[in-house]
Amino acid sequence: MFSLRIILLGLFISTFYLSSDAKKHTRTSGKTLHSQEPVVQLKNAVHGKVFMPVMGLGTKGAGLLDGTGGEYWGNEQGHNATLAWLKAGGRRIDSSSDYITQDGVATGWIASGVPRSKIFITSKIMSIGYDEALKTFDDILASLKTDYIDLLLIHWPGDKPGTVTKPVPACKKDKSTWTDCRVQTWKALEHLFKQKKVHAIGVSNFGVNHLLEIFNLNSLIPSVNQVEFHPYWHEDELLDFCQKNNITFNSYAPLASADHATFLGTSWNPIPDLRQHPDVIRIAEKYHKSSVQILLRWQWQQGIVMNPRTLNPAHMIENLSIFDFKLSKQDMMILSYINHPMSKMFPDPRLIL
Numbered sequence: 001m002f003s004l005r006i007i008l009l010g011l012f013i014s015t016f017y018l019s020s021d022a023k024k025h026t027r028t029s030g031k032t033l034h035s036q037e038p039v040v041q042l043k044n045a046v047h048g049k050v051f052m053p054v055m056g057l058g059t060k061g062a063g064l065l066d067g068t069g070g071e072y073w074g075n076e077q078g079h080n081a082t083l084a085w086l087k088a089g090g091r092r093i094d095s096s097s098d099y100i101t102q103d104g105v106a107t108g109w110i111a112s113g114v115p116r117s118k119i120f121i122t123s124k125i126m127s128i129g130y131d132e133a134l135k136t137f138d139d140i141l142a143s144l145k146t147d148y149i150d151l152l153l154i155h156w157p158g159d160k161p162g163t164v165t166k167p168v169p170a171c172k173k174d175k176s177t178w179t180d181c182r183v184q185t186w187k188a189l190e191h192l193f194k195q196k197k198v199h200a201i202g203v204s205n206f207g208v209n210h211l212l213e214i215f216n217l218n219s220l221i222p223s224v225n226q227v228e229f230h231p232y233w234h235e236d237e238l239l240d241f242c243q244k245n246n247i248t249f250n251s252y253a254p255l256a257s258a259d260h261a262t263f264l265g266t267s268w269n270p271i272p273d274l275r276q277h278p279d280v281i282r283i284a285e286k287y288h289k290s291s292v293q294i295l296l297r298w299q300w301q302q303g304i305v306m307n308p309r310t311l312n313p314a315h316m317i318e319n320l321s322i323f324d325f326k327l328s329k330q331d332m333m334i335l336s337y338i339n340h341p342m343s344k345m346f347p348d349p350r351l352i353l
């Protein structure tokens with residue numbers, strides 16, 4: 001009886017926290033962004049008020065040109081998806097200097113006719129050092145055909161485990177850790193921020209250890225951390241740490257990539273499609289929503305912003321329509337306890353020193 005009460009109390013507190021959190025994060029800007037779409041206000045490292053649309057478009061396909069590992073995305077896919085996304089009412093696009101779709105994103109946003117000021121573009125730079133980051137930023141502006149970026153992130157805290165950047169960046173030469181590269185790259189982002197060439201700066205794939213390193217610089221705190229997060233793989237402690245420090249949590253692969261394969265060093269490992277999971281399907285039927293809408297809503301009720309990738313305009317509209325229903329605390333809990341032993345789709349950034 002006693003322990004049951006504690007469990008119920010825990011459920012109550014966590015649900016209150018989650019729902020009040022989602023509420024707290026919701027703002028409607030009305031002016032510069034699509035009036036209907038919920039946005040969050042970024043808190044750290046911003047000039048004035050910066051509102052980030054909750055739903056973005058992912059533009060990196062995990063697949064290779066030879067057809068393995070999922071869907072291949074190049075400039076043609078980037079162009080078509082961006083154009084369809086903006087037409088469907090989406091306003092945020094998740095891009096990177098490391099994706100092979102950036103030029104397509106540019107032709108797509110220009111073809112849409114939507115003014116640049118109403119579009120929120122994220123791009124990313126690897127941990128490569130100060131001068132190298134500034135040079136890459138110029139390439140990003142040229143590639144995306146814009147003169148500013150809404151949100152610029154450090155893409156990874158170092159080489160992804162299992163890959164080696166060639167040539168090795170000067171900031172990493174003869175060093176056992178990526179600390180110098182991270183710090184230099186962050187300083188370059190701060191420089192661009194101070195010049196107002198970017199409206200907000202943040203990081204991606206950073207663990208608590210990497211974030212504390214930035215805190216120790218006694219300078220700007222990242223406004224966003226973009227991390228893999230879905231019911232198969234969710235680092236709740238990292239989410240909590242970010243939210244306690246006003247770092248907006250941006251999930252990636254919110255559908256566990258859905259094309260259900262994860263690269264394990266040498267081979268693609270199939271993972272059961274989350275969209276077909278019996279618990280997800282049962283909850284979807286209960287709310288008369290699709291599995292994907294359930295998976296995305298589960299994120300939003302935790303105050304998380306996301307960028308699912310899709311080429312399908314009907315899927316885009318579906319993805320944008322998760323703001324008119326609410327999952328019960330029990331259903332949130334069921335989704336949080338779905339798990340899979342081989343659930344990490346991307347390399348583990350916590351292994352990067």
Ligand SMILES: NC(=O)c1ccc[n+]([C@@H]2O[C@H](COP(=O)([O-])OP(=O)(O)OC[C@H]3O[C@@H](n4cnc5c(N)ncnc54)[C@H](OP(=O)(O)O)[C@@H]3O)[C@@H](O)[C@H]2O)c1
Pocket residue numbers: 057058059060061062071094095155204205226227251252253254255256257258259275292293307308309310311312314315316318319346
């Ligand atoms: N920072 C980083 O290091 C990092 C790493 C990985 C990814 N990312 C970002 O996060 C984005 C998303 O991750 P992801 O691309 O790996 O995968 P994802 O968004 O989890 O899954 C994409 C898959 O979901 C399907 N899908 C999307 N909406 C759907 C809907 N409404 N109904 C049914 N299926 C739907 C898509 O198929 P259809 O085309 O058929 O809809 C596609 O196969 C990336 O594109 C990238 O921008 C960042």
Ligand SMILES: *[C@@H]1O[C@H](CO)[C@@H](O)[C@H](O)[C@H]1NC(C)=O
Pocket residue numbers: 076077080311
């Ligand atoms: C992109 O859109 C064009 C025009 O509708 C179409 O012909 C082409 O097949 C599309 N490409 C992809 C990869 O979807």
Ligand SMILES: *[C@@H]1O[C@H](CO)[C@@H](O)[C@H](O)[C@H]1NC(C)=O
Pocket residue numbers: 043244245246
């Ligand atoms: C988070 O932001 C709020 C204002 O929105 C501020 O009151 C609070 O002190 C901030 N917390 C931290 C840890 O920076």
Ligand SMILES: CC(=O)N[C@H]1CO[C@H](CO)[C@@H](O)[C@@H]1O
Pocket residue numbers: 036037038087088089090317320321322323
């Ligand atoms: C075409 C369409 O239905 N677009 C919708 C996408 O989602 C936003 C936010 O919910 C709606 O405002 C749009 O009408």
